[in-house]
Amino acid sequence: MDTPVLSLQQLNKSFSGVRVLKDVNLTLRRRGSILGLVGENGAGKSTMMNILGGVLPRDSGEMLLEGRPYNPRSAVDADRTGIALIHQELNLFLNMSIAENLYLNGAPGSTLGLLSYRAMNSQAAGVLQRVGIDINPASLMEGLSMGLRQLIEVAKALAKQARIVVFDEPTTSLSDKEKRHLFSIIRELSATGISMIYISHTLDDVLALCEEVAVIRDGSVMCQSPVSEMTKSTMISLMVGRKLEQLFPFAEKQPADTVLEVKGFRQGKTLKDISFSLRGGEIVGLFGLMGAGRSELARAVYGVDPVDSGEVFFKGRLVRRPSPEWWIENGMAYITENRREEGLLMPKTVKENLVLASLRHFRKAFGAVDRRSEERESASVIEQLAIKTFDKSRQTAQTLSGGNQQKVVIGKWLLTRPQVFIVDEPTRGVDVGAKFEIYNHLNEMAREGCAILFISSEMEELIGVCDRIMVMSNGAISGELTRAAFTQEALLTLAIRSITHEHFATD
Amino acid sequence: MLFFVVFFLFSLLFVDKFANPVNLLNIVVECADLIILSCGMTFVFMNGGIDFSVTATLGLGSVLGAKVMTMGGSPLVLTVLGVVVMLAIGVGLGALNGVAITRLRMPSFIATMATQLIFSGFALWYTQSATIGGLPAPFLSIGRGTLFGVQMPVFITVIVVAITAFVLHRTVLGRYIFAVGTNHRTSRISGIPVKRTIFTLFLFSGGLAAISGIIMTSRSAAGMPALGKSMLMDIVAAVVIGGTAVTGGKGSILGTVTGAILIVVLNNSLNLLGIQWYVINALKGAMIVLVALLGVLRTAGER
Numbered sequence: 001m002d003t004p005v006l007s008l009q010q011l012n013k014s015f016s017g018v019r020v021l022k023d024v025n026l027t028l029r030r031r032g033s034i035l036g037l038v039g040e041n042g043a044g045k046s047t048m049m050n051i052l053g054g055v056l057p058r059d060s061g062e063m064l065l066e067g068r069p070y071n072p073r074s075a076v077d078a079d080r081t082g083i084a085l086i087h088q089e090l091n092l093f094l095n096m097s098i099a100e101n102l103y104l105n106g107a108p109g110s111t112l113g114l115l116s117y118r119a120m121n122s123q124a125a126g127v128l129q130r131v132g133i134d135i136n137p138a139s140l141m142e143g144l145s146m147g148l149r150q151l152i153e154v155a156k157a158l159a160k161q162a163r164i165v166v167f168d169e170p171t172t173s174l175s176d177k178e179k180r181h182l183f184s185i186i187r188e189l190s191a192t193g194i195s196m197i198y199i200s201h202t203l204d205d206v207l208a209l210c211e212e213v214a215v216i217r218d219g220s221v222m223c224q225s226p227v228s229e230m231t232k233s234t235m236i237s238l239m240v241g242r243k244l245e246q247l248f249p250f251a252e253k254q255p256a257d258t259v260l261e262v263k264g265f266r267q268g269k270t271l272k273d274i275s276f277s278l279r280g281g282e283i284v285g286l287f288g289l290m291g292a293g294r295s296e297l298a299r300a301v302y303g304v305d306p307v308d309s310g311e312v313f314f315k316g317r318l319v320r321r322p323s324p325e326w327w328i329e330n331g332m333a334y335i336t337e338n339r340r341e342e343g344l345l346m347p348k349t350v351k352e353n354l355v356l357a358s359l360r361h362f363r364k365a366f367g368a369v370d371r372r373s374e375e376r377e378s379a380s381v382i383e384q385l386a387i388k389t390f391d392k393s394r395q396t397a398q399t400l401s402g403g404n405q406q407k408v409v410i411g412k413w414l415l416t417r418p419q420v421f422i423v424d425e426p427t428r429g430v431d432v433g434a435k436f437e438i439y440n441h442l443n444e445m446a447r448e449g450c451a452i453l454f455i456s457s458e459m460e461e462l463i464g465v466c467d468r469i470m471v472m473s474n475g476a477i478s479g480e481l482t483r484a485a486f487t488q489e490a491l492l493t494l495a496i497r498s499i500t501h502e503h504f505a506t507d
Numbered sequence: 508m509l510f511f512v513v514f515f516l517f518s519l520l521f522v523d524k525f526a527n528p529v530n531l532l533n534i535v536v537e538c539a540d541l542i543i544l545s546c547g548m549t550f551v552f553m554n555g556g557i558d559f560s561v562t563a564t565l566g567l568g569s570v571l572g573a574k575v576m577t578m579g580g581s582p583l584v585l586t587v588l589g590v591v592v593m594l595a596i597g598v599g600l601g602a603l604n605g606v607a608i609t610r611l612r613m614p615s616f617i618a619t620m621a622t623q624l625i626f627s628g629f630a631l632w633y634t635q636s637a638t639i640g641g642l643p644a645p646f647l648s649i650g651r652g653t654l655f656g657v658q659m660p661v662f663i664t665v666i667v668v669a670i671t672a673f674v675l676h677r678t679v680l681g682r683y684i685f686a687v688g689t690n691h692r693t694s695r696i697s698g699i700p701v702k703r704t705i706f707t708l709f710l711f712s713g714g715l716a717a718i719s720g721i722i723m724t725s726r727s728a729a730g731m732p733a734l735g736k737s738m739l740m741d742i743v744a745a746v747v748i749g750g751t752a753v754t755g756g757k758g759s760i761l762g763t764v765t766g767a768i769l770i771v772v773l774n775n776s777l778n779l780l781g782i783q784w785y786v787i788n789a790l791k792g793a794m795i796v797l798v799a800l801l802g803v804l805r806t807a808g809e810r
Binding site: 302304324325327328329334336341342343344345346347348352355356357359360362363366367368369412 | 673674677678679680681682683685686689690692693694695696697698699700756757
């Protein structure tokens with residue numbers, strides 16, 4: 001048998017006494033192989049990758065690169081050895097050109113610190129071709145779509161002559177088409193002998209793309225085996241350590257009166273005459289492809305972004321000037337799609353985040369904060385949602401796992417006692433176990449009479465959890481399905497239906 | 508904090524004349540000015556901003572207040588009138604900064620640099636750079652008088668510190684300030700009035716500049732256009748040394764108070780030791796570097 005390209009042996013790592021990696025063994029068997037790595041948030045995937053990428057030192061264990069010991073002392077070290085990490089949050093400078101991004105350290109043809117743009121651009125063009133991009137390398141990053149940016153990251157790895165490329169959740173912000181393109185590029189690279197480690201929560205992708213899968217749980221590798229011996233459900237039970245009977249809990253509810261009604265929302269080219277209504281106690285899905293205008297609709301309803309025309313009615317009453325302040329006061333909550341930027345105060349504590357949206361309810365005389373009830377309420381919500389935190393007054397949001405972060409956002413809104421809850425991609429970047437809990441909480445809220453608008457690009461979860469699903473395409477609502485008619489085909493057909501006349505939107 | 512205590516004891520023991528009651532009193536009064544101004548600056552810093560116009564606000568308030576008080580009439584009425592005018596000017600100019608920053612979306616760095624030039628320019632033009640003396644007696648006692656045997660400025664400072672600390676650390680507004688300083692977008696989605704909160708920060712900054720302007724005008728017994736002008740860098744230094752993050756969202760009034768006292772003691776004792784002012788400045792710079800380093804180390808240690 002050949003020497004493996006990379007092998008990690010008995011790797012250990014602790015942070016302030018907590019063991020996050022326990023005797024981890026992992027092997028990339030041959031050049032060009034793709035290893036899938038799955039596990040819940042906080043299982044240790046990122047730590048492992050950061051050790052591999054020279055960002056963190058290991059406590060003990062060995063790493064062998066093609067049989068030789070590999071001890072990176074910094075990220076630059078790892079770069080030079082040919083190991084490239086592509087993080088979930090891309091590492092690109094939007095104000096610079098594509099070529100400049102590709103050759104951030106070490107531009108070709110540069111002498112004495114002077115750049116040769118001609119050499120740089122011509123080499124960049126070659127690298128771009130390998131990832132299937134046909135764009136002038138001198139053009140700026142900022143105009144490019146997320147899909148293209150992801151490919152530029154891959155190109156960056158190629159420009160550095162990477163032998164091993166590690167992908168961390170590369171598809172979370174890609175459209176279906178962009179994803180397919182990325183996968184075909186990954187396969188091509190694999191054929192040219194570049195090995196890859198592919199980390200993802202999307203288990204179907206892992207099964208489709210990888211030769212082998214390693215499952216990691218609580219810092220230990222549970223197994224590494226060929227995908228042919230793996231199924232989605234075995235992976236899930238290995239990940240969570242128990243069997244999940246059902247991925248999507250659906251609950252029968254009693255829809256009540258209409259609480260929210262939107263009429264004729266228009267906003268430039270993004271929203272075209274949108275009308276819909278929500279009843280208390282129902283979970284309504286909102287599906288659509290990237291750029292269909294789902295998040296824009298939510299932002300417009302919540303009053304974050306202005307609309308050109310249209311009316312919102314809350315419990316039959318016209319809302320004259322919708323704003324986050326008004327909505328929170330009257331009972332709407334809104335989970336945005338990006339919890340790091342708009343959901344949480346990352347450097348602040350769990351408690352501070354939990355009470356953020358309901359601070360006005362903790363007001364005592366002289367505007368003072370009622371710290372006792374603040375303590376009590378945040379403690380009760382932590383218990384209710386089973387948020388894992390060692391100390392709510394000391395642990396900051398950024399040190400929580402993705403699932404727990406999202407639970408904190410949910411908890412923040414629970415404290416405002418909402419009657420309408422708009423959730424935009426609430427399970428993005430959240431592991432299977434936490435996803436299940438989030439669905440249950442949404443069901444629970446609906447059963448208590450809350451109307452929920454569930455925006456998602458994962459068809460499975462919408463089909464599994466919603467009472468009905470509206471589909472948006474190109475800034476308009478292209479159709480609606482009731483539970484009996486839920487199929488992925490039907491959803492996709494509506495999602496790609498192009499609407500040329502705005503009248504069609506009102507069916 | 509520890510550094511501060513050590514330094515203070517060191518000064519008491521070894522610096523000649525430092526322990527002299529007159530000098531100590533001097534320190535206390537100087538501290539009052541710096542503490543009040545730095546508390547105002549702390550508010551603006553909380554949103555990652557800065558207010559360069561505080562000293563100019565103070566100067567303009569000083570001359571206009573003095574002008575009002577020399578109009579003639581009952582001394583007590585004039586004093587009240589003068590204090591009200593100075594406070595109103597402080598809060599008003601703060602509001603002007605607030606509007607420029609929240610409505611016109613100017614960065615505070617630029618906006619307050621501009622208003623600093625405008626305010627101090629106006630004060631100089633108005634007085635033709637002359638001082639306005641002949642202030643009523645009750646007004647003079649604000650800066651020089653005592654109450655229950657305690658210097659009036661000390662009294663005022665304690666009240667200011669108590670109120671600002673309460674607002675920042677115990678009230679809903681304070682929570683808003685910390686939230687907005689940490690992340691505008693999350694705050695907005697969470698229903699926090701972001702612009703109104705930022706606006707309030709400048710009201711505090713302007714208002715506190717006015718209060719310290721009242722004390723300083725009273726002590727110098729004249730309205731002066733350039734009053735407090737040399738203090739700007741010390742104010743910023745006090746806030747930074749006090750541990751308030753320049754990027755916003757982090758800081759405390761207690762830290763700022765410590766920073767301010769430290770700077771005054773440093774100025775004073777090194778001065779008495781006969782050390783040149785440029786050496787003192789270099790030492791202050793070194794101290795800021797030290798604090799910044801400690802901050803870096805602390806954040807590195809968190810991971």
